[in-house]
Amino acid sequence: MPQISQPKQSATPAKAMLAAVSGYAMDGFDLLILGFMLPAISVSLALDPSQAGSLVTWTLIGAVIGGVVFGHLSDRFGRIRVLTVTILVFSVFTGLCAVAQGYWDLLIYRTLAGVGLGGEFGIGMALIAEAWPSEKRNRASAWVGIGWQFGVLLAAFITPPLLSVIGWRGMFLVGLLPAVVSFAIRRSMGEPEGYTQQVKHVPSLSFPARLKLLVRDRATAKASLGIFILCSVQNFGYYGLMIWMPSYLSSNFGFSLTKSGLWTAVTVVGMTFGIWLFGVLADRFARWKIFLLYQFGAVAMMIIYAQLRDPSVMLFTGALMGLFVNGMIGGYGALISDTFPPQARATAQNVLFNLGRGVGGFGPVVIGLLASKFSFVAAITLLALIYLLDIVATLFLLPKKQSREDALGAIG
Secondary structure, three states: OOOOOOOOOOOOHHHHHHHHHHHHHHHHHHHHHHHHHHHHHHHHHOOOHHHHHHHHHHHHHHHHHHHHHHHHHHHHHOHHHHHHHHHHHHHHHHHHHOOOOOHHHHHHHHHHHHHHHHHHHHHHHHHHHHHOOHHHHHHHHHHHHHHHHHHHHHHHHHHHHHHHHHHHHHHHHHOOHHHHHHHHHHOOOOOOHHHHHHHHHOOOOOHHHHHHHHHOOHHHHHHHHHHHHHHHHHHHHHHHHHHHHHHHHHHHHOOOHHHHHHHHHHHHHHHHHHHHHHHHHHOOOOHHHHHHHHHHHHHHHHHHHHOOOOHHHHHHHHHHHHHHHHHOHHHHHHHHHHHOOHHHHHHHHHHHHHHHHHHHOOHHHHHHHHHHHOOHHHHHHHHHHHHHHHHHHHHHOOOOOOOOOOOOOOOO
């Protein structure tokens, strides 16, 4: 087993939070500026709608690959160390996107940039679980989820005015700035004490052995399946909605790019409040019941939203829809951390969440096809119906007990 030297100060709760939030903010910033840039990229490189949507899909497929690989490496070599590597991978290939000459090389660069993004969520959540007290795990994990929204808000505010000035190539270079900030934050940090204690007392596991911990018995396999379904629905709904909604508002209601950015900002404010509220409620009440509350709310709000025709009402109702549709992400990190033992924590986080993100990557493609063949109302209705899968998974697959320790125990 490799020895982990610790010349740097261990990650305190505050530093761990800053490292996790900054990385996930970078993730959100990158994906949203891509959504805003798709029309300009399509014109410049002569892409059809399917090719444009596939840039998002393959970014998320890359994230699945990166999540699996970097999750295992993080469990073996350290949270901060591997998070720093993910930033470097993302930065190199995002920079190359700015000089892409056609569809295929841009697709390759986006996929490999997604590999770097893939480690951010799961490793950040494992870092939080090991640096924060367990009784505050839900709200701490929710704050990491809010980091994504900070990145999205920043993208919504700066992309409309900058895109027309520096073009989509310049925007990819702007996309490097959050990575630089996140790298600077992490380089002075050591590993959390919870991780270093684990390395001292628990034998190192191979990658197949870590994966087996996700399905080691019937209860664990059910939990893994339930979490995978929740992550798939979450990402399918989020990406399907956020990638195409600005284009829909523009083509059907005449929204300018600036007004579409305002819609995104208002919706993200609702999402941010929903994530924060989920963390607070889940630390006070049974987490699975809070999941159900949000899932029923998502079904109802998306059906209502699909019937709206007044642009002003749609603009601000988006906040309430966002609260339910994306607020659930405030619970995933703590749910996974509570369900799996520490030596497979980052692996579980990244494998389950990023497999769900891979499924969710087809959201923009499916929603785009449905909207073009039928209507956007039909597409939104589909999104509403898939949250029924979440309800079934929560009722019959997720663990109902909310243990303050590692629910399925450590091994060693």
